[in-house]
Amino acid sequence: MTLSACTSSPTSPTATGTGASGQADAAAPATFQAQHKGGDLKLLAKSAGGTLDPQVNYTLQYWQLYQTLYDGLLAFKKVNGQQSFTVVPDLAQALPEVSNGGKTYTFTLRKGIKFSNGQDVTVTDVAASFKRIFTVSSPTAGSFYNGIVGAAACLKAPITCDLSKGVVVDKGSGTVVINLVAPDPELKYKLSVPHASILPAGSPPKDAGNKPIPTTGPYMIASYDPNTALTLVRNPSFTQWSHDAQPQAYSDTVTESFGLTVEAAVTAVENGQADWVFDPPPADRLDEIGTRYASQAHVNTLTAMWYLPMNHNLAPFDNLKARQAVNWAVDRNAVVKLYGGAKLAQPVCTFLPPGFPGHVDDCQYTADSGKTWAAPDLAKAKQLVQESGTAGMAVGIVTQDDEVNKSIGEYLQSLFTQLGWKATLKPISANIQFTYIQNTKNQVQISLSQWYQDYPAASDFLNVLTSCASFTPGSDSSINISGYCDKAHDAKMQETLVTARNDEPAANVQWAAVDKQTMSDAVVAPLFTPKLIDFVSKRVGNYQFSKQFYMQVSQIWTK
Amino acid sequence: MTATADRKSSEGSQPVPAPVPPVTVVTSYGPWRTALGQLRRNRAAMASLVVFGVILLVCLLAPFYASTIAHTDPFASNVAGTTVIAGQTVPVLAPSTTGLGLGVTPIGPTWDPTHYFLGADGQGRDVMARLLYGGRNSLLIGFFAALLCCVLAGITGVLAGYFGGIVDGVLSRLLDVVWAFPVYLLAISLSVVLLTSGVRIGPIFIGAGSLWLPVLIIGIVYIPYVARPIRGQVLALKEKEFVAAAIGVGSSDLRIMRRDVVPNVAPTVVVFLPLMTALSMLTESALSFLSVGVQPPQASWGTIINDGLNLLYTRPAVTLAPGIAIALTAVALNLFGDGIREALDPRARLRGGP
Numbered sequence: 001m002t003l004s005a006c007t008s009s010p011t012s013p014t015a016t017g018t019g020a021s022g023q024a025d026a027a028a029p030a031t032f033q034a035q036h037k038g039g040d041l042k043l044l045a046k047s048a049g050g051t052l053d054p055q056v057n058y059t060l061q062y063w064q065l066y067q068t069l070y071d072g073l074l075a076f077k078k079v080n081g082q083q084s085f086t087v088v089p090d091l092a093q094a095l096p097e098v099s100n101g102g103k104t105y106t107f108t109l110r111k112g113i114k115f116s117n118g119q120d121v122t123v124t125d126v127a128a129s130f131k132r133i134f135t136v137s138s139p140t141a142g143s144f145y146n147g148i149v150g151a152a153a154c155l156k157a158p159i160t161c162d163l164s165k166g167v168v169v170d171k172g173s174g175t176v177v178i179n180l181v182a183p184d185p186e187l188k189y190k191l192s193v194p195h196a197s198i199l200p201a202g203s204p205p206k207d208a209g210n211k212p213i214p215t216t217g218p219y220m221i222a223s224y225d226p227n228t229a230l231t232l233v234r235n236p237s238f239t240q241w242s243h244d245a246q247p248q249a250y251s252d253t254v255t256e257s258f259g260l261t262v263e264a265a266v267t268a269v270e271n272g273q274a275d276w277v278f279d280p281p282p283a284d285r286l287d288e289i290g291t292r293y294a295s296q297a298h299v300n301t302l303t304a305m306w307y308l309p310m311n312h313n314l315a316p317f318d319n320l321k322a323r324q325a326v327n328w329a330v331d332r333n334a335v336v337k338l339y340g341g342a343k344l345a346q347p348v349c350t351f352l353p354p355g356f357p358g359h360v361d362d363c364q365y366t367a368d369s370g371k372t373w374a375a376p377d378l379a380k381a382k383q384l385v386q387e388s389g390t391a392g393m394a395v396g397i398v399t400q401d402d403e404v405n406k407s408i409g410e411y412l413q414s415l416f417t418q419l420g421w422k423a424t425l426k427p428i429s430a431n432i433q434f435t436y437i438q439n440t441k442n443q444v445q446i447s448l449s450q451w452y453q454d455y456p457a458a459s460d461f462l463n464v465l466t467s468c469a470s471f472t473p474g475s476d477s478s479i480n481i482s483g484y485c486d487k488a489h490d491a492k493m494q495e496t497l498v499t500a501r502n503d504e505p506a507a508n509v510q511w512a513a514v515d516k517q518t519m520s521d522a523v524v525a526p527l528f529t530p531k532l533i534d535f536v537s538k539r540v541g542n543y544q545f546s547k548q549f550y551m552q553v554s555q556i557w558t559k
Numbered sequence: 560m561t562a563t564a565d566r567k568s569s570e571g572s573q574p575v576p577a578p579v580p581p582v583t584v585v586t587s588y589g590p591w592r593t594a595l596g597q598l599r600r601n602r603a604a605m606a607s608l609v610v611f612g613v614i615l616l617v618c619l620l621a622p623f624y625a626s627t628i629a630h631t632d633p634f635a636s637n638v639a640g641t642t643v644i645a646g647q648t649v650p651v652l653a654p655s656t657t658g659l660g661l662g663v664t665p666i667g668p669t670w671d672p673t674h675y676f677l678g679a680d681g682q683g684r685d686v687m688a689r690l691l692y693g694g695r696n697s698l699l700i701g702f703f704a705a706l707l708c709c710v711l712a713g714i715t716g717v718l719a720g721y722f723g724g725i726v727d728g729v730l731s732r733l734l735d736v737v738w739a740f741p742v743y744l745l746a747i748s749l750s751v752v753l754l755t756s757g758v759r760i761g762p763i764f765i766g767a768g769s770l771w772l773p774v775l776i777i778g779i780v781y782i783p784y785v786a787r788p789i790r791g792q793v794l795a796l797k798e799k800e801f802v803a804a805a806i807g808v809g810s811s812d813l814r815i816m817r818r819d820v821v822p823n824v825a826p827t828v829v830v831f832l833p834l835m836t837a838l839s840m841l842t843e844s845a846l847s848f849l850s851v852g853v854q855p856p857q858a859s860w861g862t863i864i865n866d867g868l869n870l871l872y873t874r875p876a877v878t879l880a881p882g883i884a885i886a887l888t889a890v891a892l893n894l895f896g897d898g899i900r901e902a903l904d905p906r907a908r909l910r911g912g913p
Contacts, residue, residue: 283681284872286662287655294658334638337652338681343660401850403869407681410855414636414682417856424768425855426755533661 032248039559041251044265045278048226048258053208054194055132058139061278063194068554069215070197073107074188075245076548084546085456087188090245091198102183102501107176114237115200116220123169126176128201134161135205144190149179185500189455218249218554229257249554275537286340289535298534300545303356304452308525309481311445316390323522327365329381329415332373335527338407345528349373351461351515353529358458358511364519382419391420398437398447401427405448435476458511463493466523484523594902604898611891618694625688628672633692634856637683642674651683664873677876680866690880693858700773701840707778708835712785713828720793721816734783742780749776750851768854777839785831792824826903837892844885860885
């Protein structure tokens with residue numbers, strides 16, 4: 001189903017975006033529609049998303065809101081659908097001039113833009129913001145921005161960080177030059193995420209916590225209490241400079257309230273007491289939402305994967321046949337059912353999600369030998385377990401303890417018992433599970449995990465999740481959860497990254513080959529690509545969905 | 560037996576004495592038999608015993624029901640399975656086919672005991688079969704936790720009360736420490752710690768997923784609640800003449816405890832047993848509901864309620880069935896426990912009671 005754009009009535013289903021079919025990308029209104037300006041947008045979330053600091057926070061919950069608050073030199077285009085992966089100039093006047101063999105990026109800062117505290121945005125702020133990425137130990141400082149000249153020393157000694165050679169600014173001409181130690185074709189994406197937001201030079205050199213930092217976007221933060229609510233009000237200094245990068249906002253205030261259960265939040269939206277719920281609706285409300293409130297539900301395909309990382313350094317998954325057995329055995333359709341049904345997820349067989357750069361349909365573990373996953377082959381899986389000599393071994397499955405993750409864990413426990421392993425399930429709090437499964441000290445054999453893209457590049461999946469550089473034994477920050485480290489595999493990925501500097505289509509072909517090899521080694525067992533339901537109130541209009549940062553809060557109108 | 564004079568032997572020679580009224584000799588029963596008789600006359604207690612007996616019997620038949628009647632494995636996921644209802648093959652977890660087609664709903668109660676009598680849970684498992692297996696586990700944990708608690712509390716209470724002095728001081732302070740914690744908080748804390756690694760007590764190792772782990776935890780956290788009254792009772796018994804006499808004739812402490820003290824506190828422990836069984840079962844359900852009791856794929860009434868929580872809007876039977884079972888069992892055990900208390904301790908009867 002496609003929900004068409006409507007620019008007239010705020011009380012009818014007015015959303016623009018991908019409907020239940022997840023296919024259509026209706027166009028957003030090209031210009032601001034003044035008649036819809038005003039009103040209060042009421043959002044709900046089960047709990048707060050942590051620190052307000054855009055260079056520290058790494059949650060979807062606040063990254064979504066940061067789109068209306070902060071700007072970088074570049075930004076992902078704030079439009080519907082596939083176009084939202086396009087990078088456009090934001091605080092920079094234009095896309096950068098790339099020189100020196102891809103190692104130097106030159107920007108010119110726009111003039112006349114102010115922070116919400118009234119100060120002008122200057123190149124000094126730009127230089128200070130890049131330095132601050134390291135002084136506050138941003139979660140992606142070592143993975144996204146480590147290629148900037150001087151970054152290596154900053155990572156070792158954040159307090160004495162000196163990026164004067166890596167980020168060179170000229171106050172007179174307003175230019176910002178970023179020097180890299182090696183070409184990085186993905187820098188444009190890395191400069192478009194909230195961790196590269198431009199903040200006032202006087203921002204605290206540590207995590208700002210609950211204290212708001214002045215903004216450049218259409219909103220600023222009026223108040224924040226993690227126990228009650230986050231309130232955004234209009235930024236008096238904001239004037240739209242680029243509709244693509246930072247469009248003007250419709251609602252006068254945006255309040256995200258915390259504390260209601262998701263059940264209660266869904267009811268509040270149904271009753272018109274709130275406009276949107278951040279958290280996914282509970283399983284027992286999906287049918288109701290899809291039938292009685294179908295016009296208020298927006299289902300969008302995500303570029304993400306749910307998968308099973310298997311520990312390559314622990315029995316039984318140090319054995320290729322045991323890993324392959326898992327890939328053959330898991331009934332992806334069953335797992336999709338547990339997630340909410342075929343309309344909310346798509347079974348997958350590859351590392352890269354469908355529709356993602358580098359993805360090619362290919363399935364090495366399906367009963368019908370087709371290109372996409374069709375059915376499991378339990379007999380083959382059992383045979384592989386026997387051949388691997390691992391039958392009878394104890395296998396611990398670690399999942400998050402929420403409803404969906406735990407139910408998938410229970411299914412896996414039942415499946416692994418059928419395969420001949422002594423399976424146990426260990427559901428642990430979502431707050432710690434992600435770091436727990438990364439640390440090799442916890443001896444996790446297999447876990448259920450999710451990966452949502454940071455930016456639209458194959459390396460954000462393959463290189464991040466399977467390279468030796470991402471495997472740090474004994475650390476909570478070892479995102480290569482499988483502990484897979486193969487020099488030949490790494491060399492292939494490096495080769496592909498070099499290709500990507502000049503020829504992205506050719507690089508994507510190479511990424512597809514890397515993906516195929518990754519699955520031959522059964523590094524992980526991919527399960528499905530999820531979809532996201534945005535459930536909004538009746539009064540919400542102009543719903544738009546960016547594939548990068550999801551529902552565009554500033555473009556919602558309630559009036 | 561009646562004692563009647565032999566009339567024939569005295570006929571003719573002696574004046575006939577006045578007839579002796581028949582005398583009924585009442586045998587004096589022991590306190591246990593007397594209590595049993597009183598318990599039998601307590602209708603509420605006997606009715607609750609019947610209810611509990613039926614629940615117990617049905618739960619014990621769980622393997623028979625699952626394998627012979629319902630033909631199902633209550634511990635295996637059946638997410639992709641199908642079943643036949645009214646001659647039509649339907650998926651156990653049915654995807655929505657209306658509106659946007661969002662969500663998957665397990666089939667509801669068929670009221671057919673041969674398959675999905677109470678419907679399916681989120682994993683496609685037969686709720687009825689799991690309810691019976693869950694009942695076995697809940698009752699097993701409840702009973703053995705209560706037994707463990709009563710035995711340990713009995714030993715602790717008797718030792719503390721009888722010896723007094725430093726023994727009483729140490730044991731009572733230990734009980735105070737356990738008592739100082741809110742019981743659920745202590746049980747949850749112990750569960751969280753022990754569920755990850757299990758526990759070793761000398762040569763005995765209880766694994767992380769073992770049912771004996773909640774037995775141990777629940778049995779321990781309730782010890783002070785039983786040990787305190789027993790200690791008090793022993794302190795009072797120590798002042799009795801028969802205990803003083805036993806001490807006076809030089810009986811050993813062990814003999815006095817065995818012959819004079821324990822038989823007098825035993826009724827108290829017996830009274831506690833059904834009440835503690837009900838309490839332990841409720842605690843187990845609470846712990847399992849919080850995912851720190853019985854671990855999947857094992858079932859208990861608490862875990863089934865937890866499983867059903869996410870189906871409350873669409874399949875409330877998954878939650879209601881174990882909830883009703885818990886309530887019925889707890890009421891039955893409490894009424895039966897009250898009956899035992901009244902039978903063993905007539906002074907405990909409410910004024911105007913039977």
